Amino acid sequence: MPVMNIIQAVNDALRIEMERDDRVVVMGEDVGKFGGVFRATQGLYEKFGEDRVFDTPLSEAGIVGTAIGMALYGLRPVPEIQFADFIYPAFDQIVSELAKYRYRSGGQYSCPLVIRAPYGGGIKGGHYHSQSPEAYFIHTPGLKVVIPSNPYDAKGLLISAIRDEDPVLFFEPKRIYRASKGEVPEGDYATPLEKAALVCEGEHCTVIAYGAMLHTAREAVALAAEEGIRCDLLDLRTLLPFDVEAILESVKKTGRAVVVHEAPRTCGFGAELSATIHERALLHLEAPVLRITGFDTPFPYTLEHDYLPDAQRVLSGIRKTVKF
Amino acid sequence: MPVMNIIQAVNDALRIEMERDDRVVVMGEDVGKFGGVFRATQGLYEKFGEDRVFDTPLSEAGIVGTAIGMALYGLRPVPEIQFADFIYPAFDQIVSELAKYRYRSGGQYSCPLVIRAPYGGGIKGGHYHSQSPEAYFIHTPGLKVVIPSNPYDAKGLLISAIRDEDPVLFFEPKRIYRASKGEVPEGDYATPLEKAALVCEGEHCTVIAYGAMLHTAREAVALAAEEGIRCDLLDLRTLLPFDVEAILESVKKTGRAVVVHEAPRTCGFGAELSATIHERALLHLEAPVLRITGFDTPFPYTLEHDYLPDAQRVLSGIRKTVKF
Amino acid sequence: MKAATVVEENLVRVLGDGGRVEKDKDPGLSDDDLLTLYRTMLLTRLLDERMVKFQRQGRIGFYIGSTGEEAAIVGAAFAMGREDWLVPSYRELGAAFLRGFSLREFICQLFGNAEDLIKGRQMPIHYASSRFRVLSISSPVGTQIPHAVGIAMAARIRKTREVVLVFLGEGATSEGDFHTSMNFAGVFKTPCVFVCRNNQWAISVPRDKQTASESIAIKARAYGFEGVQVDGNDVLAVYATTKEAFQKARRGGGPTFIEAFSYRLGAHSTSDDPRVYRSENEVLDWMKRDPLVRFRQYLEKKKLWDKERDEKLTHDLNHDILATLKEVEKIGPPPDQSLFEDVFGTMPWHLREQRDELLQWLKEKGDKLENN
């Protein structure tokens, strides 16, 4: 099996889906001849031509808005937003239109499309090249939200997302775009949406993470193991609808949970996970669910290392939870 | 003391602040001569003239974006968004600019302005005249979020919001714009932000609500009292920063909490309240914090009565929590 | 507050005073076609009258009419072929009727009942019909425009002959979505025809406070394609201009922007009272240019129409409306569990749970009511 990084896996998934289904088109700023500022669409323009891989004018609202039209028509657009931080000009089209189109037309229309966007910090990107906006979309009925943490999943989940009947926000962990490498099968395979992966097992505590933070959490779990604390580590992969069964099964076993994400804490996805776990497993819990997250500040530049959860911080959360 | 409804109280607050401070300007769609589609700005155009009360072209991004400029200049704009559902075209300006301006300029600039918008369901407004978007803004560092539930608070909180040094999202419960009436002092008074109000007291359960749902919750609390279940009822008023002390004090007393809001459940503000309470008061809890909320669907039309929490539903939540 | 700016000399016009017509510009429609146009315009006019009353009586929740703008709406949509796509704002019922959307389907939507094609999900007037390629109406102003351009981009990619007709108000030209859509249309040379109903008002905001541009049509130049200003109260002029734009689009000539210069004679919607913000005189002035009257005079001059036929058609249409209303009023609401359908194609666990939660609550409530 070839070894790929996440960018290559994303590129491979796009190529495979475009070969399989001529309704799939790729669009966005700099995705054509240039191949994307992160190179995720490299080679597609040459292979599939400018009708199916094209640069757009500089307008995220236009990218998503016209992609909606294409999906209504019957195509399967895969628009790229250059950075997740720049998705907000398209927020109205996503929240008011994309998310609601099937529902408000009584199921007469649907908008199967995948918005790809690199998200997250750790690349010294400051305010606007670092954000993790997943909670906004998880809170919006009608959208699915997927975040892979490794090349294998990146490819398999992106293929599933493109084949899905509904709109998917597909956020890619740009911090580990190249650093995360692994074996990726050639050709076509689909990793099912809505299923978490149990990355490692242990009986003392459940650690829940996704995307780039999965790696931070894994480091922390390894450190905890050195101290004799053994953890279940769940990689959520699909954030909405999230895999409540996998979560509850693990938490009922361990009686403890730590949730990790980069986004600001207040009203972040960790709040939902915490609420859900407490609601459904209170009597199994030995400690409150703990959130290790980004702080409630805009994403900083110089103090990025203070802002982002690191393994030590997750470890200290695990310790605190286990000692509670 | 005169009796006012919420619209009149808002109008009174605007008038008083405009009289007191000539930097305060009111802007938005149809707010000028017409006095606003809900009449909240009625009479202001005549009193303060078209320089300080003006209609804008039909662009929410333009309204908020230029209001930011005015605030940077030193004015105190109070832009109106005609319905909270139409705030999304301005989402980028709010989230990327308004919320971050003080922080990213190292405190050199600030944006004191108040965005007013009627929110919430119950008026047969369907998808786009019913939404409760508070969670998006609570999750965005740099914004304050305020929702009054009665005329007295509407006036006092709006006055405080206009005097605040930071941007405030001020969502008004349009369902009870006219139905909620009460005595409102004439002239100038400020209700402090960041403080909840304890509406009634009881030892069995804490019910937390805000805006229009406060009234639903109050009804439910009254019904519960008939069954011998006595509740603390907290009107949050400011959602960010919320009054964690008042919440914890009550929950530690009752050992139980029910949170009520109209917005969709997943990743709604109820999730944050639930997570916060569990994190800080787990050992005091006799039952998991329960969320009674809108469902995770777009806001419907015909089945609005099914969607919106009513007193029966809140009551059944209180019962369930108390019996847990 | 002056509402109407117009570069009069550029206005495309076919129908003159008293039913006269500029011969060389007459699009030469068949008698049947002419009568279809008139019938559709009259139908929406009568619906407007009836539904405003109905709303006042509390029998429907809300209504938006098109009185005064029928020519712009019906004239433009008449240029469409079966394979084309209609992307309405919220004031183009006549266009939907021309596509085949039925009165009954429309009225079911007003009631949001169990037979409503959109399952009672949206306010009155927010219909959708995939069968007739009528997109789903959305309240937010301007959000439909990029969808139209996207469909046209798709048609170009798939190399079909489909053309998209999108409607918007002059107020909508202020939104970012208008700009971005027009720009994409220009860059990708999409087969898309924009018809902007400049009815001089966006609720209480007059045209001159909406934009300082000399006309609305000129905005198209910022995107590198043609903008035309047409007399929006002249159904033949609107039809001819739109037809030409469609032909150009089908030839691969790209988009056209049409400003239909007209006037909203009624209130913005049943929630509005225009007397607060505009003068009765302005309205009376525009009533003189009523597009229905102008067209009827033309038909009469052509001997296709007379008072008697008009009275009979009015009577028949009113009868249809009332009969349909009567029938439709009996239909119940959609079932409670339908609240959770169509959020996704397949219902995920959390919505299944919430559905069961609701049904359980409703059962409790029902039991309680029974016990009382």
Next chain:
Amino acid sequence: MKAATVVEENLVRVLGDGGRVEKDKDPGLSDDDLLTLYRTMLLTRLLDERMVKFQRQGRIGFYIGSTGEEAAIVGAAFAMGREDWLVPSYRELGAAFLRGFSLREFICQLFGNAEDLIKGRQMPIHYASSRFRVLSISSPVGTQIPHAVGIAMAARIRKTREVVLVFLGEGATSEGDFHTSMNFAGVFKTPCVFVCRNNQWAISVPRDKQTASESIAIKARAYGFEGVQVDGNDVLAVYATTKEAFQKARRGGGPTFIEAFSYRLGAHSTSDDPRVYRSENEVLDWMKRDPLVRFRQYLEKKKLWDKERDEKLTHDLNHDILATLKEVEKIGPPPDQSLFEDVFGTMPWHLREQRDELLQWLKEKGDKLENN
């Protein structure tokens, strides 16, 4: 992929070939002023060279230069008065320097260190200076434009003489914020001057794929005010045109839109490699129109400048840059707890808690490191 479209005959130009000048258009600046212009242009040019190297060495994280566009930037900003407001995009360092922003302040920002005016909060190049009325730079393209219009609206409301100068790229004209800002500016007749640096590229997307309009300047007509296309590599033409626009604005004549026709000679930023998307020949062609060279020829012809003086100034500026860098590199980062400041004017409870949480963690970490 053709990048440059221009309606050549309309291009405002003052500097001809070989330092010649169109006499009647010469704005007649004093010798001091001319040298200030040149000095500022040269300073940013030298900084570009130095900082790209610095970034490659990993000593700063990121850089964006303005090589090739100095005339458009410095020429426009030179029209400003003390009381005016500068609203930059991210490529107008020369303009900030003219406002009084110092080299040291700038370099502290590049490092995001403890003396950085914005406390290390943003990436390099995202400076702000309230003292000099330079707004805070933001990465999202186009978001600054409505702020400029808002400030101008405020100035009009307060009846002052302030004028706002806002910069944007031609790519930014595609965003909704551009549209809405231009429209507000037209409707409210705000004292705002828009300078659009049309440098032919938005990262890899050429001007012709950005918009189909015949020029960028013509877009102003959609908003009812004047759009002018000026040779952006001609510092005197840019200055003269902007000065006129400022005078008009101060007279109450409203906004002006200026398209400065130019070219980005360097990469988009240090993250970019333009060889992937554009030809070397195109770049070489534009190098012949280097705005610094053109202006120097003029100064030489005027006997204000010569090779010797140029070498000395280059040497001095380079020395300043290096000396400042050396000094500034020693300054440490802002304190950890500053992470939580300025989110709000007064720190609320949850941020105080989170601050304490961080400091506690850092202490734990430090203790651990000490123990190891």
